[in-house]
Amino acid sequence: KMRRYGEGGGTGGIEGYGYGGSGSSGKGGLSGALEKKSDGRSRVDLDADNHQLMQLEEKDVVSSVATVLSDLCGPGEWMAMEKLHAELMEQYGNIWHHSRVRRYLTSEDWPGPESKGKPWYGLLMLLRKYPEHFVINTRSKGRVTLEFVSLVSLLS
Numbered sequence: 001k002m003r004r005y006g007e008g009g010g011t012g013g014i015e016g017y018g019y020g021g022s023g024s025s026g027k028g029g030l031s032g033a034l035e036k037k038s039d040g041r042s043r044v045d046l047d048a049d050n051h052q053l054m055q056l057e058e059k060d061v062v063s064s065v066a067t068v069l070s071d072l073c074g075p076g077e078w079m080a081m082e083k084l085h086a087e088l089m090e091q092y093g094n095i096w097h098h099s100r101v102r103r104y105l106t107s108e109d110w111p112g113p114e115s116k117g118k119p120w121y122g123l124l125m126l127l128r129k130y131p132e133h134f135v136i137n138t139r140s141k142g143r144v145t146l147e148f149v150s151l152v153s154l155l156s
Helices: 022-072 081-092 098-105 121-128
Strands: 134-141 144-151
Touching (some): 022 098, 022 121, 022 144, 081 098, 081 144
C-alpha cells in the first residue's frame, strides 16, 4: 500500500521512496494541514451554498402551494393535503427537478411510521415551517388522521 505524501504524520513509510528525510516530511505534514484547512473552508462555503439553494427551493415550493390554494379555494375554505398533493403532482410533477419531487411529493425522504401512506408528508413538514402563510388543520378519526391546509389570507 502506497501512502500519499504527508499522510499519517512522521516519517514512517516515506523514506526510501525519494520523498526526502524527516525535514521535508515535516513540511509535508504542514502543507497537509493547510490543505485540510482550506478544504474545511470550502466545505463551509459549499454548505452555505446548499443551504441557500434549499431556501430558494422551499420558497419556490411555498409559492407554488400558495398559488394552487388561492386558485382553488375560496375565502374560509380548506383543502385536504391529499388533494393539494394531487394538484401539485399534476401541475408541477413534470416541471420540478426529480429531487424536489422526491422531497416534497413523495415520502421517500421521510422514513418512519408517520409518513407511511402519505406521499405529501414532506410537503406537510415544509408548510408547518411557515405558519405566517399556512394554517394546517388535523382531524383524527380512530387511527386515521387527515390534514387540511388553507392560506392565512383566506381565513382572516
